[in-house]
Amino acid sequence: MNAPADVSALDWAAVRADFPLLGREVNGKPLVYFDNANTGQKPRSVIETVDGFYRRHNANVSRAVHTLGSEATEAYEGARKRLARFANVRPDELVLCSGTTFAINLVAYSWALPRLKPGDAILLTRMEHHANIVPWQLVAERTGAKIKVAEILPDGTLDLDALYAAMTPEVKLLGVTHVSNVLGTVNPVREICREARRRGIVVLVDGSQALPHRKVDIAAIGCDFYAFTGHKMCGPTGTGALWARKEHLAAMPPFIGGGEMIKEVSFDGTVFNDPPHKFEAGTPNIAGHIGLGAAVDYLDALGMDRVEARETELLAHLQEELAAIGGLRVFGTAKEKAAVVSFLVEGAHAHDLATLLDLEGVAVRSGHHCAHPLMRYYGVAATCRASLAFYNTHEEIERFAAALKKVRGLLA
Template sequence: MSDLSTANPSRAKGFDVQAIRRDFPILSQEVNGKPLVYLDNGASAQKPQAVLDAMDRYYREMHSNVHRGAHTLGDRATTAFEGARETVRRFLNAGSTREIIWTRGTTEAINVVANGLAPRLKEGDEILVSHMEHHANIVPWQMIAERTGAKVIPIQVTPEGELDLDSFNSLLNERTRILALAHVSNVLGTVNPVAPLIEQAKKFGVLTLLDAAQAVPHFQPNMQELGCDFYTFSSHKLFGPTGIGVLYGRAELLEEMPPYQGGGEMIERVSFERTTWNVLPYKFEAGTPAIAEAVGLGAAIDYLNALDRPAMEAAEMALLERANELVPSVPGLKILGNAARKVPVLSFTLEGLHPSDLGTLLDQQGIAIRTGHHCAMPLMDFYGVPGTARASFAFYNTLDEVDQLFAGLQKIQRLFT
């Protein structure tokens, strides 16, 4: 597994970003009379033509329900649907497609795990999360804790935006049952040192879950190396469609967990006396699945696999470096978090302006960013701010777009502060 913190920026020189941009139709438009500068990739990334074509082809040539259709279209749909599952398995280097569960996204995946592990918890047990988690990796655990009498314990972060390892070491103990961490912070871009933390947690018999929604768009993970029990991500941040995500779980744990929902597909046999569950992965996939979306996600991963990944990562690192170089050019601009290892994300405030006003003013210049608390209120409280503006970059962004962002900020700073 690689990440942007170790990418060699010199590799970016051979990365043809203009050719890449032509693969993304939406990037060629104007917004408010200005060429679109899309810097909201952390919320949802854009889709290459290959994804749009794959989903269109599914609906035009093979749409049918999967698995039980005794006809040609059903066979085609099932082949494409299960082929996408195999694509995800290879992407994660998981041991089996039995360990790849389709969900609606990262949020549902974490809820599946939290509900499935609830029978293991009792009063006094502890669930460790961090102060930098997205609400999706806090609230489900709080709900389960309320049901079981367990406690959710936050791991502190440092002012630089890194996990406080002393805090982690002091909190990990024989009462710890679950460790749930972001692989990458959606606010700070921090790449957490998850592998050694997982290894340490295993010594206490702790089950581990990683929220990888912000990780997989930037580097490819390896389940065999990470050693986590559960790994979750959303398609729409990985340049695929909305409405679908992935839960990887170790097969032996998924076998033990109760189903999350009941209905068709997830059953083996139903009678009024007793119902038995289907085999993995279908045990956790009640009802008609998001078939076209699965096909689209598979196409997104195929698209990424066709790129020079080290060069792509280097190009993203070059974007982050240019942004960091330009920060001093805007008086009153303050960056939250300066971790040594991070993906190209900048969360910031500008003295004298509310983040939402900042977002509106940038939008008037054709620049799309995200504003607010980013579903990370505890982290906002830690930094003492109600919210931030966030620019999150992808490999199809250019150095010129970074320059346009800071030119826009300079203009706003002169006019409004």
Template structure:
């Protein structure tokens, strides 16, 4: 789904953002005596009360380990925990709940694929293809398994607008490529990559495609069947759920062929000193006691988002993006980094003569929370010839008034640094 931009703020009258904001307790606080304007949702999203309450309720009324006890608390905990697997499977339109592996986040999910799927298959002369806009979590694991195997990394280029150039990507899909790994949405640029088209080209050549969906899941309708990829990873804390939660989806044939990455309790069928037989998927990859309360909270987050409707949320966010982009384009000396045609409400920028960290610090004293730094994307910063940027990343709980207040604060701090 690529949401279209509403023509005016009035088109969003049906979206009651003030009621939505009332569901997020933290948005009501002040910072340095100023009302908080939270523009760092790409870093971590705020959590609705429904999520916070679900975690609290689990610890107060249900707390027990999962899949280990037959007593009432253990069965209730297991039921609540496994219910989130069903919700995630529906959220991404997975063919089967058994293809949904619980992880601590996208980073762990990608590492699982790197070490359990890619490493056993890589040999000297093989390559893994990534893009120039990847987060470190979709670069470093591949570098590590390449170092172990003698394989190498290939990088597909982007243009100045921050868009993947599809033709060179396809040209790089040569027989030596054993896996391609691409972000669905850039955490720095907000660019939405054409995953379905990339998947189609990869399938023609028998190359599996992994998609980093960490930044996509909060904004877009995810349908792994329609996307056609082989692996899809997402992160719970960016999807309005608790930290330490996430998911790897993979096609069943890959999961059945992959050896376990972590060993321990719950991922086994039988253990003998002579050898161990492992549980079926998904539990083969889920050793040890998980973040049970966190996954219960993630289930509540999915219920919350689905209750409002992703299309409605995306429409509001696209209106915010249009408003913010137009307003920021009129600020003297401000340079937006990456202006893709298809993007989510993430805007990285610089202001001439001012360091990103200085601006972020001064904005914080105005009550505005933005991210400054390299955003775990050093190669992308190098492409644009900058050391760091500021990033304003919005979510459906932000308002047009907050954008205006942010721009007013930006003008005040810009003058201080002039």
């Protein structure tokens, strides 16, 4: 087992200063941004990279021999290489796209739709985000396949015995989140993939909440597909990627047709480009992905082991403060947990709670968090969610706790 990362090796105040937005005020009070599971803030280096692209290098990629086109292409493909290195995969197995939702839909329509038939099944878990539910429902309706659901335990962990028992011969694909966006539960995806592989089941892992907060070695996980989103990992919105095994990418037909994804077009037919470009039709989010490359460089410089250790330390403090507040219901108490806490105050609606916290300068998420089936499991319509990142501070946690106590008094 690796030794814990040395959190004190970094000046976290200096790291925080890299994020311009964190210095602003909301409702006359210093901002406490605890909505990182929704989107992460951007360091100055990412903002300047995007700005610099538009100021000095703006051109389309792969379609021009002039200097600007060459510079744009080099920067864009360079971002793909950096992202691949960050996740320990090959660049030619990494499809750049708008994020996890697009990535999962790509697999649903390009891999699953041509293969599934009546009698087949898609296995999902109770804690999935809607983006890892709805595409499979749409595909099931069109193919005659059915959806099976693996349940969770009251503490928010997957019932692994039930999950493995549900891996019956008709199951062709398993969709599972690496880290729950509501509960923070970290699922043992390597073990899950090993069990699925033994049964011949293809696995897609939703890595949206994992890659921004911990070191992820996709190659070591043993999945078939891994989807993630750039804007949650300090990158621009509209960025992300799908990693897929090379044999899958070679066999899958394109999801969207158009420019760039072709080698030759005639009215008699089209010869498609090699993967991953076969799946990247049209002009991509060039500046955004170049910015994501800068975000990866930033996270690499911090060290993901230190990022995880820092957030684990902050989570322990947050849990301690919440435990001291009466009348609070916390959802998800898994031992393996990321820095995400969903909660409710007795007698208060989640939206009212979040609105009053905002008046105190505290930004938390309220709602169903795109996880209706999980809300129904706990018998609630919505929760508040405080989600931390490495640039948050212990002082912010104490201010959040003080604001929550004040708000609870107003709602009592």
